Structure formats: structure tokens, C-alpha cells
Amino acid sequence: MTEPARILVVGGGYVGMYTALRLQRQLSAELRAGTAEIVVVTPEPYMTYQPFLPEAAAGSISPRHVVVPLRRVLDRCRVVIGEVRSVDHAKRTATLITLATEEEGTGSVEMTYDELVIAPGSVSRTLPVPGLADHGIGFKTVEEAIGLRNHVIEQMDIASSTRDPAIRDAALTFVFVGGGYAGVEALAELEDMARYTARYYHNIKPEDLRWVLVEASDRILPEVGEDMGRYAIRELRGRNIDVRLETRLESCEDRVAVLSDGTRLPTRTVVWTAGVKPAPVLAATDLPLNERGRLRCTPQLAVDGAEHAWAAGDAAAVPDVTSEEPGKECAPNAQHAVRQAKVLAENVAASLRGQPLKEYAHAYVGSVASLGLHKGVAHVYGRKLKGYPAWFMHRAYHLSRVPTFNRKARVLAEWTLSGLFKREIVSLGSLEHPRAEFELAAAPPPGDGDKPQS
Numbered sequence: 001m002t003e004p005a006r007i008l009v010v011g012g013g014y015v016g017m018y019t020a021l022r023l024q025r026q027l028s029a030e031l032r033a034g035t036a037e038i039v040v041v042t043p044e045p046y047m048t049y050q051p052f053l054p055e056a057a058a059g060s061i062s063p064r065h066v067v068v069p070l071r072r073v074l075d076r077c078r079v080v081i082g083e084v085r086s087v088d089h090a091k092r093t094a095t096l097i098t099l100a101t102e103e104e105g106t107g108s109v110e111m112t113y114d115e116l117v118i119a120p121g122s123v124s125r126t127l128p129v130p131g132l133a134d135h136g137i138g139f140k141t142v143e144e145a146i147g148l149r150n151h152v153i154e155q156m157d158i159a160s161s162t163r164d165p166a167i168r169d170a171a172l173t174f175v176f177v178g179g180g181y182a183g184v185e186a187l188a189e190l191e192d193m194a195r196y197t198a199r200y201y202h203n204i205k206p207e208d209l210r211w212v213l214v215e216a217s218d219r220i221l222p223e224v225g226e227d228m229g230r231y232a233i234r235e236l237r238g239r240n241i242d243v244r245l246e247t248r249l250e251s252c253e254d255r256v257a258v259l260s261d262g263t264r265l266p267t268r269t270v271v272w273t274a275g276v277k278p279a280p281v282l283a284a285t286d287l288p289l290n291e292r293g294r295l296r297c298t299p300q301l302a303v304d305g306a307e308h309a310w311a312a313g314d315a316a317a318v319p320d321v322t323s324e325e326p327g328k329e330c331a332p333n334a335q336h337a338v339r340q341a342k343v344l345a346e347n348v349a350a351s352l353r354g355q356p357l358k359e360y361a362h363a364y365v366g367s368v369a370s371l372g373l374h375k376g377v378a379h380v381y382g383r384k385l386k387g388y389p390a391w392f393m394h395r396a397y398h399l400s401r402v403p404t405f406n407r408k409a410r411v412l413a414e415w416t417l418s419g420l421f422k423r424e425i426v427s428l429g430s431l432e433h434p435r436a437e438f439e440l441a442a443a444p445p446p447g448d449g450d451k452p453q454s
């Protein structure tokens with residue numbers, strides 16, 4: 001019996017999940033007949049709907065509902081929880097580590113494939129800022145979003161109970177670096193949540209909290225255009241948020257954020273959202289990369305010059321065929337990632353069947369951004385919206401986009417309930433240390449080691 005043709009999908013994010021989902025439909029006959037198999041390798045058993053992370057941080061959506069369980073959705077694929085460490089495409093082999101290889105201590109294992117779909121996305125693009133690696137917090141994963149929420153509320157608890165004004169000021173100062181949608185939405189949602197939460201503290205007023213947005217260029221939210229970006233700045237400044245344009249974070253050692261304009265901000269919170277760079281695994285492949293480390297791709301989403309290798313999303317430099325500007329690439333965003341995944345899956349299936357391939361063509365339609373509860377900004381299909389209508393559009397758009405009916409229903413239920421009841425203000429930071437309580441209970445009482453055993 002011949003081996004099934006193996007399609008290896010690296011990454012279970014937007015591109016990985018949507019490609020595998022479409023492939024399992026397109027190749028249902030081959031999967032049933034056992035002539036093809038789809039293997040998805042991903043470090044987490046879920047796909048994260050990243051545009052909902054700011055709302056998860058604000059407590060408007062629970063963390064479980066911003067992720068989609070891959071095993072349920074990809075029921076005809078093999079999902080392997082692990083990480084691809086390198087790819088030797090010439091030999092059609094990927095090296096990976098899985099939870100099992102770690103447990104067994106056997107090191108990495110090799111997996112051969114016939115077709116490769118490589119979609120590991122991107123990671124935070126950091127700069128060599130002193131102290132950043134030790135004190136910075138990212139905002140790309142659900143763990144980071146929930147960790148940040150817990151951290152902000154914990155800082156309010158510290159500020160409320162300390163007698164030291166310096167500790168109080170540092171605890172109540174929150175610095176966000178990067179004015180794209182991730183940074184602005186995260187800051188705006190958390191500020192809104194903290195402002196509300198302050199009413200439950202007898203000694204913290206919303207004005208005591210200091211929120212600073214540091215942006216190196218002269219504008220924020222480039223995704224919604226210049227006018228709406230300016231409106232967003234006015235709206236944030238109106239809430240007493242200190243927006244610093246053309247300013248950079250120079251260092252954040254010893255819990256002091258030093259800005260390029262000379263400002264020194266003692267703080268325990270530096271959130272880094274200053275852009276992304278392609279996932280590091282790409283450098284450990286024999287596939288062609290461009291000068292920014294993205295995989296060089298054709299408009300058909302094949303990796304340039306490499307047969308049977310395909311890519312899309314943040315990791316891929318896909319030519320924007322709708323642009324008149326020569327050499328323009330599709331921006332790293334979900335709008336492209338979802339649409340590219342559809343074409344990519346169709347092209348993989350077509351190539352297996354010897355059929356012609358399609359080109360990926362999508363003109364950017366604009367963007368929507370939330371600036372907290374009932375506040376937002378949008379520039380979509382040439383229409384500019386702000387305030388409540390933009391916020392409503394943001395919610396309606398993302399509700400229509402979040403994968404699976406199950407997640408749509410749960411998110412809608414949560415939004416409806418949060419409209420009826422008060423906002424959640426609880427911090428569950430102790431979830432990050434689930435054994436702490438038991439370790440304390442199981443530890444011998446202090447000084448017990450000196451007592452004779454009876």
C-alpha cells in the first residue's frame with residue numbers, strides 16, 4: 001500500500017487553521033480514501049483571534065472565547081502540539097519537538113512531507129533597549145493579554161495599600177510603546193477598565209492613574225488613515241492619556257522608563273507593541289527570505305523557486321498585485337491572512353490534482369479599532385466613522401469574523417450580559433502560580449526542622 005501524500009501545515013494561527021480547514025473540505029475524498037493526510041504542527045492546541053485580545057484584557061470577553069480549539073475544528077487533520085525547529089525542504093523533512101519528545105528527553109524528531117504550508121506568523125519586533133528584555137510585556141498572546149489585565153489590577157492593589165508615594169506613583173504609571181492597533185487598543189481598553197475599577201478603591205481616583213503612549217512616528221493608527229488617527233489622538237488625550245509622538249523608549253532599566261525627550265517615568269509596566277517581525281523558525285529553513293526575513297512568495301502563494309512549498313500571512317512576503325507601487329507586499333494583518341489562506345488551500349488542492357493555480361488579489365479595505373467601551377474609530381471602504389458608531393461597527397465586524405458559530409454565540413452572550421451587569425474587576429493573577437497555595441500548606445512550619453520527631 002502506498003503512503004498517503006502528507007501535507008504538513010506549520011502553525012495553527014489564522015493561516016494554518018483556515019488553510020487546514022479548507023483543505024480538509026477540498027480533499028475530503030482523498031482523506032477518506034487514505035491517499036492524503038493533513039498534519040498541523042502548532043505549539044498551542046488553539047487558534048487565537050488576536051483582534052479580541054484587547055477586549056479579553058479589559059474583561060469584556062473571557063479568555064477561552066478568544067481562542068478556537070483546533071482539534072474540534074480540524075477533525076479530519078492530525079494536530080500535533082509541538083514546534084517546528086527547522087525545515088530541510090530539499091529533503092522534504094521538518095525537525096520538530098513535541099510535548100512527548102520533551103517528556104521522553106529524546107530531543108527533536110523528523111517528519112517527512114510531500115507538501116509544506118509554512119505559516120508560523122510573527123513575533124514582537126524588539127529593539128536593543130536596555131532593560132526591555134527583563135521588564136517589557138508583549139501583547140500577542142492570550143496569556144500576555146490576561147497576564148497584563150491581572151498585572152494592572154495588581155498594581156492598583158499595591159498603590160492602594162502602600163504608604164510610599166514613590167511606589168504608589170510607579171504602580172499607577174503604565175507605559176505603552178507602539179501606536180499601531182495592538183498598542184492603541186490594548187491601552188485604550190485597559191485604561192477604560194482601570195478607570196471603572198478605580199471606583200471600587202477608596203483611595204484611587206481615575207486621575208491618579210497615568211497612561212503614556214510612546215510612538216516613534218508622527219501619527220498613530222496608520223491602519224485607519226491620517227484623519228481618523230488624529231481623531232484617535234484627540235480622543236485619547238481627552239481622557240488624560242499622555243500621547244507622545246516622535247518619541248522613543250530609550251531604556252527601562254531599574255523600573256524607570258526613559259524616553260528620548262528626556263522624560264523619566266518610574267513604572268512597573270512597560271508594554272511593547274512596536275511592530276512584528278517574522279517567526280524565527282524561518283531562518284532555520286532552506287527557503288528564500290527577503291531582506292526583512294519574510295518568505296519570498298509568488299502571487300499564487302507558492303514559496304518562490306521552491307516546489308511544493310506554500311506560505312501566507314505575517315511570515316510571507318506576498319506581492320500586492322492590486323497596488324500600482326512596484327514591489328509592494330501585502331501588510332501583515334488578519335484581513336490578508338484569512339483571504340490568503342482560502343486561496344492557498346485551493347492552490348494546494350489544485351496542484352495535487354494538476355489543475356491551474358489562482359493569484360491572490362485583495363485591495364486593503366481599511367480598518368476598525370476600538371478605543372474602549374462605546375468608543376472607536378473606523379475607516380472602511382472609504383467611509384470614516386468615530387465614537388459609538390465606529391465602536392459598534394468594530395464589534396459587529398469582529399463578531400462576524402471570529403471563527404465558528406460556537407464562539408460567535410458565546411462572545412455575543414458575554415457582551416449582552418456585560419451590558420446588563422457590572423464590569424468584571426477581579427484579578428486572577430494567582431492562576432499563574434496554581435501550586436503556590438498547596439506548596440505553602442505542604443511546607444513544614446517555620447522552625448519545624450529543628451524539633452525532634454515524636
Ligand SMILES: Cc1cc2nc3c(=O)[nH]c(=O)nc-3n(C[C@H](O)[C@H](O)[C@H](O)COP(=O)(O)OP(=O)(O)OC[C@H]3O[C@@H](n4cnc5c(N)ncnc54)[C@H](O)[C@@H]3O)c2cc1C
Nearest residue numbers: 011013014015050051084120121313314332333334335337
Ligand atoms: C493584539 C492584536 C490585535 C490585532 N488586531 C488586528 C485587527 O484588528 N485587524 C487585523 O487585520 N489584524 C489584526 N492583528 C494582526 C493579525 O492577528 C495577524 O496579522 C494574523 O494573526 C496573522 O496570521 P498568521 O497565521 O500569519 O499568524 P498567527 O495567527 O500569529 O499564527 C501563527 C501560528 O504559528 C505558530 N508557530 C509559530 N512558530 C511556530 C513553529 N516554529 N512551529 C509551529 N508553529 C509555530 C504560532 O504559535 C501561531 O499559532 C492583530 C494582532 C494583534 C497581536
